[in-house]
């Protein structure tokens with residue numbers, strides 16, 4: 001396993017970081033290459049032979065990337081994009097630490113995995129014919145389309161609850177958003193099957209899968225005092241069902257009056273397969289507004305109105321697609337840090353956000369969440385995460401052994417969740 005308190009890395013045999021580097025990520029690259037192959041017909045229709053040439057060029061470089069990864073070669077710098085400085089910074093740090101350019105199995109898991117996704121985009125976008133291409137688009141769209149009727153059910157049930165400020169209703173939305181995180185495609189790609197996310201009516205039976213639950217404190221925080229013009233930030237994760245669950249939560253926070261403004265932070269690049277970009281959000285809203293399912297059409301129109309009125313806003317920042325842990329945000333992207341700090345609460349969705357919050361270290365499971373965040377506290381921080389990586393903090397004494405006796409793979413299947421709050425200091 002990993003040494004205590006150290007950053008997770010592919011060099012530790014038998015760990016999920018090693019499995020990710022040896023098996024999961026090569027599969028993701030193969031999948032991307034397949035997608036590009038099947039894009040050929042479309043591109044040829046538009047651009048003739050040049051289209052095929054562009055694809056061939058990208059595919060060749062992507063195959064090389066896969067080969068270099070699997071054979072532990074040197075990692076090559078990111079050399080195009082607005083974030084070169086940030087990426088170079090990490091490369092420089094490794095160089096001075098190792099005495100040479102970093103190799104895949106030497107670096108932290110956080111670095112090699114983020115780097116891979118970022119490099120893929122660089123490779124693809126170098127080809128001008130592919131500059132808008134999103135290799136995950138079809139998967140993301142399909143996952144939303146497939147869950148339309150599930151979303152309909154959820155929306156009908158929750159709409160019935162109304163908009164009054166009520167702790168039970170608040171918890172239903174929190175749970176929806178938490179379990180919405182199960183439905184992420186980067187897991188689906190490499191697992192035999194993945195269960196769809198839970199329905200809200202099941203939630204009481206799901207309580208045992210929540211290993212740390214600060215929902216009570218979050219409720220108190222939001223209802224205790226009510227400052228004027230209250231903003232709540234949601235740092236989004238996956239599109240598809242999870243995005244729907246987060247938008248439901250966001251809309252309820254506004255209708256209930258618990259928030260006056262919602263800031264939705266999304267990615268600037270296609271990321272970790274299913275993460276939401278602005279385009280994904282726009283596309284999702286279009287699907288809702290044009291849907292024949294009344295409750296979803298109404299929801300879509302309501303969201304569009306919120307955005308038009310400025311009650312909700314979508315914010316992008318390239319920091320989210322770097323490999324930095326969040327304790328570095330204040331130094332690396334001070335503008336983003338101060339943007340988050342205008343919110344009363346910042347909700348961080350999902351596994352990768354969690355890993356970045358706690359610096360992707362092998363903490364003792366009972367370490368305090370607040371300690372693992374180090375100095376990162378732009379405001380009150382809430383993590384809603386299902387466990388898909390072998391690290392976690394803030395667990396009560398017996399929680400880990402209980403979970404492990406339920407399933408030996410309790411940390412990596414998205415089966416267990418945590419809901420953890422660290423108050424502003």
Ligand code: F6P
Pocket residue numbers: 020113181184186187237238272349350351352353355388389
């Ligand atoms: O691969 C690393 C990881 O943290 C996984 O464990 C999971 O497959 C993925 O990233 C994304 O999870 P999420 O969408 O919840 O951030």
Ligand code: MG
Pocket residue numbers: 184237238272274275350352
């Ligand atoms: Mg994700």
